[in-house]
Amino acid sequence: MTSTTVSSFIDKPVVPGDVILDLSKMTDQTLKLGGGLQQDQDAITVVQAGILRFSKPNKYWIESSHKRYIPTVGDTILGIVVDQRAESFFVDIKGPMVAFLPVLAFEGGTRRNIPKFEVGTLIYARVVKANTGMNPELSCMDASGKAAEFGPLKDGYMFESSTGLSRMLLSSPTCPVLEGLGKKLAFEIAVGLNGRVWVNAEHKSSIILVANAIMNSESLTPVQQKIMVERLLDRVN
Amino acid sequence: MEQRLVNTWRMTVNEKKFIESALESELRIDGRRPFDYRRVTIKFGRFAILREDGSSEVQLGQTHVMSFVTSQLVQPYRDRPNEGTLSVFTEFSPMADPSFEVGCPSESAVELGRIIDRGLRESRAVDTESLCVVAGKWVWSIRIDLHILDNGGNLVDAANIAALAALLTFRRPECTLGGDDGQEVIMHPPEAHWVSNHHVREPLSLTIHHLPIAVTFAFIGDENMVIDPTHHEEAVMGGRMSVTLNSNGEVCAVQKAGQGVMQSVVMQCLRIVSVKAGDVTSKIKTAVESYNTERALKMVKRHAPPSKAVDVSEPGQKAKQILEGQKLKSEECSVSQSDDMDVDQVHTYIHALKELTHLRGDVFLVSKDPYSEGVNTDELKATLASCGSVAVPMKLVNLGDSIRDETKSDEPLSDVNPVSSSTDSAGKETRCC
Amino acid sequence: MEYVNPEGLRLDGRRPMEMRQLRAEIGVVSRADGSAAFEMGNTKVIAAVYGPREVQNRSQQMNDQALVRCEYSMANFSTGDRRRKTKGDRRSTEISLVIRQTMEACICQHLMPRSQIDIYVQVLQADGGTRSACINAATLALADAGIPMRDLVTSCSAGYLNSTPLLDLNYLEDSAGGADVTVGILPKMDKVTLLQMDAKLPMDIFENVMQLAVEGCKAVESYIREFAILLKKKMGPGYATAILSKNGGSKS
Numbered sequence: 041m042t043s044t045t046v047s048s049f050i051d052k053p054v055v056p057g058d059v060i061l062d063l064s065k066m067t068d069q070t071l072k073l074g075g076g077l078q079q080d081q082d083a084i085t086v087v088q089a090g091i092l093r094f095s096k097p098n099k100y101w102i103e104s105s106h107k108r109y110i111p112t113v114g115d116t117i118l119g120i121v122v123d124q125r126a127e128s129f130f131v132d133i134k135g136p137m138v139a140f141l142p143v144l145a146f147e148g149g150t151r152r153n154i155p156k157f158e159v160g161t162l163i164y165a166r167v168v169k170a171n172t173g174m175n176p177e178l179s180c181m182d183a184s185g186k187a188a189e190f191g192p193l194k195d196g197y198m199f200e201s202s203t204g205l206s207r208m209l210l211s212s213p214t215c216p217v218l219e220g221l222g223k224k225l226a227f228e229i230a231v232g233l234n235g236r237v238w239v240n241a242e243h244k245s246s247i248i249l250v251a252n253a254i255m256n257s258e259s260l261t262p263v264q265q266k267i268m269v270e271r272l273l274d275r276v277n
Numbered sequence: 278m279e280q281r282l283v284n285t286w287r288m289t290v291n292e293k294k295f296i297e298s299a300l301e302s303e304l305r306i307d308g309r310r311p312f313d314y315r316r317v318t319i320k321f322g323r324f325a326i327l328r329e330d331g332s333s334e335v336q337l338g339q340t341h342v343m344s345f346v347t348s349q350l351v352q353p354y355r356d357r358p359n360e361g362t363l364s365v366f367t368e369f370s371p372m373a374d375p376s377f378e379v380g381c382p383s384e385s386a387v388e389l390g391r392i393i394d395r396g397l398r399e400s401r402a403v404d405t406e407s408l409c410v411v412a413g414k415w416v417w418s419i420r421i422d423l424h425i426l427d428n429g430g431n432l433v434d435a436a437n438i439a440a441l442a443a444l445l446t447f448r449r450p451e452c453t454l455g456g457d458d459g460q461e462v463i464m465h466p467p468e469a470h471w472v473s474n475h476h477v478r479e480p481l482s483l484t485i486h487h488l489p490i491a492v493t494f495a496f497i498g499d500e501n502m503v504i505d506p507t508h509h510e511e512a513v514m515g516g517r518m519s520v521t522l523n524s525n526g527e528v529c530a531v532q533k534a535g536q537g538v539m540q541s542v543v544m545q546c547l548r549i550v551s552v553k554a555g556d557v558t559s560k561i562k563t564a565v566e567s568y569n570t571e572r573a574l575k576m577v578k579r580h581a582p583p584s585k586a587v588d589v590s591e592p593g594q595k596a597k598q599i600l601e602g603q604k605l606k607s608e609e610c611s612v613s614q615s616d617d618m619d620v621d622q623v624h625t626y627i628h629a630l631k632e633l634t635h636l637r638g639d640v641f642l643v644s645k646d647p648y649s650e651g652v653n654t655d656e657l658k659a660t661l662a663s664c665g666s667v668a669v670p671m672k673l674v675n676l677g678d679s680i681r682d683e684t685k686s687d688e689p690l691s692d693v694n695p696v697s698s699s700t701d702s703a704g705k706e707t708r709c710c
Numbered sequence: 711m712e713y714v715n716p717e718g719l720r721l722d723g724r725r726p727m728e729m730r731q732l733r734a735e736i737g738v739v740s741r742a743d744g745s746a747a748f749e750m751g752n753t754k755v756i757a758a759v760y761g762p763r764e765v766q767n768r769s770q771q772m773n774d775q776a777l778v779r780c781e782y783s784m785a786n787f788s789t790g791d792r793r794r795k796t797k798g799d800r801r802s803t804e805i806s807l808v809i810r811q812t813m814e815a816c817i818c819q820h821l822m823p824r825s826q827i828d829i830y831v832q833v834l835q836a837d838g839g840t841r842s843a844c845i846n847a848a849t850l851a852l853a854d855a856g857i858p859m860r861d862l863v864t865s866c867s868a869g870y871l872n873s874t875p876l877l878d879l880n881y882l883e884d885s886a887g888g889a890d891v892t893v894g895i896l897p898k899m900d901k902v903t904l905l906q907m908d909a910k911l912p913m914d915i916f917e918n919v920m921q922l923a924v925e926g927c928k929a930v931e932s933y934i935r936e937f938a939i940l941l942k943k944k945m946g947p948g949y950a951t952a953i954l955s956k957n958g959g960s961k962s
Contacts, residue, residue: 120289123773132287159773160290197295197306238291244299252308387803399908516815518905528916530907531891534811537901540924547913 047084050094054102058086061100074101075110105204109134109234111170116190118198118232119178121161131163134200134234137175141165145179147187155192162193162238164230193230196240197247203235205258217257220269221250249276288512296513300501305510307338311503312549315431317557319442319564331447335439338507339429341373344439345422346447350462353409353416361408361416365394365440367423374428385432390423392532393437396489396521400529403444404484410452415462417449419483430508433519437491438561445565448480488561489529490554491521494546496536502546504553520547522554713871713883721882722751729866729878729926732933734846736854742830744855748847751880752837757847759855761827770826775819777826780810782844784833805841808904812865812894813848815903818858827857838884839867841892845904846930853938862934865894865904866926868919870911875919877926891916893923897931 047060054060060077061084073079076088077100086092090104109117111133119131119139128140141163143154157163169177182188208215209231214222221227227241227250237254241247253272257265296306303311315338322332322345331346353360367390369377377383382390397403408417421443423436451465465478495506495514503510506517516536521529528547714720724730730751739745742758749755765771782805813829829851831844845865852859869879871888884890889911894904902924911919 120287122287158290160288160293162289162291193291195294196291198289198291199306244295244302244304247295248299248304248306248308251306384803384807387800388807391800391804395908400910516811516903522913523910525912527910527912528907529910531905532907533902533905534808534894535815535903537815537896537899537903539900540902540920543902543905543920544917547916551913 046094047092047100049092052092053090054086054092055089056085056087059083060086060092070098072099074099075112076102076104103204103207105202105207107134107200107202107235108136109203111135111139111167111176111234113167113170115167115233116231117165117167117178117234118193118230118236118238119163119165119234121157121159121163123159124157129157129163131165131178133167133176133178133232134236135176139167139176139178141178141180145181146191147181147185157192162198164190164193164232164238166190193238193240196228196238197251198236198238199251199255201235201237201255201258203233205254206231206233206235206237208257209237209254215257216262216265217253217269220266220273221253224273225250245276249273288509292509293513296510297498297501300497300503305503305507307507311501312553314505314553314556315507317438317560319438319561321442321446321564321568331443333439333442333446335435335442337429337431337435337438337505339427340431340435341425341427341429342432342435342439343424343426344436344443345424346440346443347420347422348447348449349418349420350410350415350452351418353413358413359409359416360405362418363394363398363403363405363421364418365390365397365421365423367425367436369425373425377425377428388532389432389436392433392491392519392521392530393421393423393440395532396437396491396530397440397444400487400489400521400523400527402485402487402489402523402529404486407484410462411454411460414460419444419447419449428508430511431493431505433493434491434505434557437489437521438557441488441490442561442565444483444485445561446568448482450480451478487523487525487527488558489521489523490550490557491519491530492550492553492557493517493519496538502538502542504549518543518546520550522547522550524555524558526551711886713876713886713888714874720876722880726874726876727922727925729929730880732930734850734934734937736850736937742851742855744851744853744857746847746850746854748843748850750839750843750846750878752835753833753839753843753880754835755831755833755840755843755847757829757831757844757851759827759829759848759851759857761855762822762825762857763827765824765826771824774823776817776822776824778810778814778817778819778829779826780806780813780829780831780848782806782809782831782833784836784840788833788836805844808841808906809844809848812845812863812904813852816849816859816861816863816896817852818860821858827852836881838880838882839878839892841906842866842878842894842930845894846934850934850937861896861898862931862938863894863896863903864927864930864934865892866923866930867892868923868926870915870919875915875922877922889916889919891919891923893920893927895924895927895931897928 049058049060061071062082063079063084064082071084073084074093076086076090078085078087084100086102088102088104090102093101093103111117117133119133119141121129121141122132122138123130124143126143128142130138131141133139143149144151145168146155149155163178163180165178165180166182167176168179180187180190182190209218209229210233218229225241225246227239227246229240229250230238232238237251239247239250239254241250249272253269256268260268299305300311305311305313307315309315316336318336320334320336322334332344334341334343336342351362354362367382367386369383369386371377371379377386403419408419410416421440423440425432425436452462453465455461455463492504493506494502494504494517495510496502496516496518497510497514506514511517514536516533516538518531518533518538520531523529533543714726718725720726722730730753731749733749735747737745738747738756739758742760744759745757747754747756762776765777770777782802784802809829809831817827829848831848833840833844842865845863849859849863853862866877867879867884867890869876869883869888869890871883871886876883879890887909889907889909891911892904892906893902895902905920907916
C-alpha cells in the first residue's frame with residue numbers, strides 16, 4: 041500500500057475506548073504509539089482521555105493534562121529532595137515513585153565533591169531512566185556531561201500546576217502569558233514537565249504577579265490569556 | 278519507607294522562605310494583604326432529595342465545607358432536664374486532603390469540632406431552653422454535621438460559617454402536647470401531604486441570640502501574622518489562633534496554642550477580628566435573607582389559601598402519631614416540582630395556578646385537602662391547554678402531576694422524579710396515571 | 711448563685727485574685743525518664759516523660775526535629791460522678807493536642823532530630839484547672855527528663871463571675887457557666903503560647919481576665935523556678951524526691 045492511512049481523530053478530543061485506527065485494513069505499516077494508546081489485536085484504542093496528536097510519519101500519542109506525572113526519558117522536571125542516601129538523593133517528582141538522583145550525576149561529580157542538599161531543596165533535573173517497575177533516575181547534566189542550567193534552584197517561588205500547563209509554557213512560539221509578562225517585567229522562570237513551575241524576580245511582588253498570572257491561565261484561550269495579563273499589569277502599574 | 282516519601286505532601290525550602298520573606302513586605306502568595314479575607318460564598322441546600330431545611334455549603338477560597346443540621350426528639354441530660362442539646366460532628370474525608378486518614382477522627386478534626394462547639398454552646402448562641410418539649414422527657418437534639426470537602430486552609434472559619442448558615446435556615450417541625458394525659462407529643466407536619474393527619478403548622482426556626490464568628494490568624498516567622506491562612510501558609514506557620522467573636526464585640530471563644538506571641542499582639546488580633554466578624558456576619562445575613570425570600574416564594578405555591586380545606590383534625594378521624602422515641606422523619610414526600618426553579622418561573626407557575634383556579638371556579642387545586650374529589654389529569658390538561666395560559670408545556674404537565682399528588686396524598690408518593698426537567702420523564706408520569 | 715460574698719471572699723475562702731496552694735513533686739514515676747506531680751488545691755495531676763527515644767512508628771519520624779506526642783487522660787475516680795470515662799473522648803483528644811502544641815513551643819525540637827518524646831499526663835483529682843495543672847506538671851517532668859527547652863511554660867486559668875475577675879477557678883466556679891480563660895506563657899520571653907477561652911465576655915473585660923491569668927502564670931513560674939533550681943540538687947547522693955510547698959503569690 042503506498043498511501044498511508046491516517047486516523048481521522050487527529051487533533052480531536054478522544055476518550056478511553058475510542059478506536060482510532062483499524063489495523064486490519066492497513067498493511068505493511070509501522071506505527072509508533074505514545075502515551076495513552078494501546079494495541080488491542082487489530083485495533084488501536086485510547087486508554088486516556090485527551091487530544092490525539094500525530095506527527096509524521098507514524099507517531100501517535102495522547103496529549104492530556106494531569107496533576108500526576110508519569111516520567112518519560114528526556115523530560116526536564118523540577119524535583120524536591122526528600123532524603124539523601126550514600127549513593128543517591130531521593131527526589132519527589134510528583135510521579136508514582138520517588139526518583140533517584142545519583143550523587144555523582146553532577147558536572148564533574150566525583151566521590152570527593154558530593155553536593156549537600158537539605159531536605160526540601162528544589163532541583164531542576166532531567167529524567168534519564170524511566171522504566172516501569174523501577175524508580176526513575178534523574179541527572180543534573182545534559183547529554184554531554186555539562187551542568188547546563190541543571191541543579192538546585194535558590195530562592196524564588198515554586199508552585200504546582202498541571203502537566204498541560206507546563207507544556208503550554210514551554211511551547212513555541214512563546215505562549216501569550218509569558219510574552220505579555222515578559223514585556224513589562226523581568227523575571228526568571230523554570231518549568232518542569234511534571235507540572236511544577238519556579239519563578240524568581242528581583243521584586244517579591246513581581247514573583248507573586250507572575251505566579252498568579254500563570255496559575256490563572258490554565259483554562260484560558262490565548263486571547264483570554266492576553267487580556268488577563270494586560271488587566272493584571274494595569275492593576276499593578 | 279519509600280511509600281511514605283511519595284504520599285506525603287511536601288513543601289520546598291523555596292516556598293517556605295518565600296512565604297516568610299514576602300510577608301516582611303506585607304505580601305502573600307495569593308496577592309492578598311496580611312489582613313485580607315478570602316472570598317466567602319455561601320450556598321444553601323437545594324438538592325431535591327434533601328428537602329430538609331438546614332444545609333449549607335461554604336466556599337472560602339479553595340476550602341469547601343458542607344454543613345447539615347438535623348433534629349431529633351431525645352431524652353434530655355439528667356443535669357439539664359429542660360434544655361435541648363446541640364452537638365457538632367466533623368467528618369474529614371481523605372478525599373479532601375491526603376493527610377486526613379480514614380477511620381477515627383484525627384486530632385485536628387476533633388479540635389475543629391470543639392472550637393465550633395464551644396463557640397456556639399458556651400456562648401449560648403442557640404437558645405436551648407426553647408428546644409424543650411416536656412421537661413425531663415423530651416427535648417430536641419440538634420445535630421450539626423460538618424463535612425470537609427476540600428482543604429484549602431483555614432477550615433475553622435469556613436466550618437463555622439457553614440454551621441451558622443445551616444443553623445439559621447434550619448427549621449424543626451412544630452410539636453404540641455396532647456392525648457389523654459396531655460403528655461403525648463404530637464408532631465405537626467410542615468406539609469399536608471405528609472403521612473400524618475395533624476394540623477399543618479409552619480415549622481419553627483431556631484432561636485439564635487447572636488452569631489459567633491470565628492476568625493483565624495496564623496503566626497508566621499517571628500513577628501508576622503496573617504488572617505485566614507491558606508493551606509500553604511498553614512504548613513509554614515508556627516502557631517495559630519482562632520478567635521470567635523459576635524457582632525456585639527463579645528469574645529465567645531479563643532483557641533491558641535503553639536508559638537508564643539506578645540499579649541499586646543493578642544489584643545491587636547482581637548480588635549482586627551471585631552471588624553472582620555462584622556463583615557462575615559453581614560455576608561451570612563444577606564445570604565440567609567435571600568434564601569428565605571426564595572423559600573417564601575415557594576411557600577406561596579405550596580401553601581396557597583387553604584380556603585375549602587376540610588378540618589382534618591376531627592377527633593376520631595385521625596390516627597395520632599404518637600412518638601415513641603424513634604426519629605421522626607421530617608422528610609416530606611417529594612412533589613414533582615423542580616427545586617431549582619428560579620423565582621421567575623415560580624411566578625409564572627403561581628400565575629398559572631391562579632388562572633386555572635379561576636377558570637374552573639373551584640379551589641380544589643390549591644386546597645391541601647386529601648379528601649376532596651380526585652381530578653382527572655387529562656381533563657385538567659385539556660382545560661389548561663384550551664385556556665392557553667401556560668406557555669411552557671412541560672410546566673403544564675408538572676402542574677398536572679402535582680395536582681395528582683395532592684389529591685391522592687394519603688400515602689406518600691415516594692419516587693416521583695423530583696426534578697422533572699425533561700419533558701420525557703414528565704410525560705411518562707402523566708401517562709401512567 | 712453568689713460566688714463572691716460581700717466581704718469579697720470566694721466559696722473556698724480565697725480572695726478573687728488569690729491562687730490555690732501549689733505543691734509539686736519531682737521524680738514520682740521511677741520508670742519514666744522524667745516525671746512530676748503537680749497540685750493546685752485539690753486538683754492533682756501526674757506527668758511522665760519518656761524520651762528522647764527511638765521513634766516507634768517509623769512513618770512519623772522527622773529528619774529535622776523530634777516528634778512530640780502527648781496523651782492526656784483522666785482517672786475514672788478523678789471526678790465526683792461515678793462513671794467510666796471512655797478513653798480518647800473528644801475533650802481528652804483536644805486537651806492532648808493543646809498540651810502537645812504548647813510543649814512543642816518550648817522544646818528545642820531541632821536539637822533532637824529523628825527521635826520521639828512522649829508526654830503522659832493523668833488527672834488524679836479534678837477540681838478545676840486540670841489543663842493548667844497538666845501543663846505545669848509536664849513542664850516539670852520535661853525539666854526532670856533533661857529535655858532542652860527554651861523557657862519554662864507555665865499555665866493558669868482565670869474566670870469572670872459576679873462581675874469579678876477570679877484567678878484559678880475551682881470546679882464549682884468553673885461549672886458556673888461563666889467565662890473561663892486558660893493561659894500558658896513563656897515567662898522569660900513574655901509571650902503567650904496557650905490561650906483558650908469559653909463563654910461570652912466583652913473585649914475589655916476579656917483583656918483584664920487574660921491579664922489576671924498571665925499574672926497567675928507568673929506566680930506559678932516563680933514557684934516552679936525555685937523548684938527547677940532544687941532539681942539540680944537532685945543530682946546529689948541520697949536525694950530522692952524534692953517536695954516543696956508554698957502558697958501561691960496572691961496579687962493585690
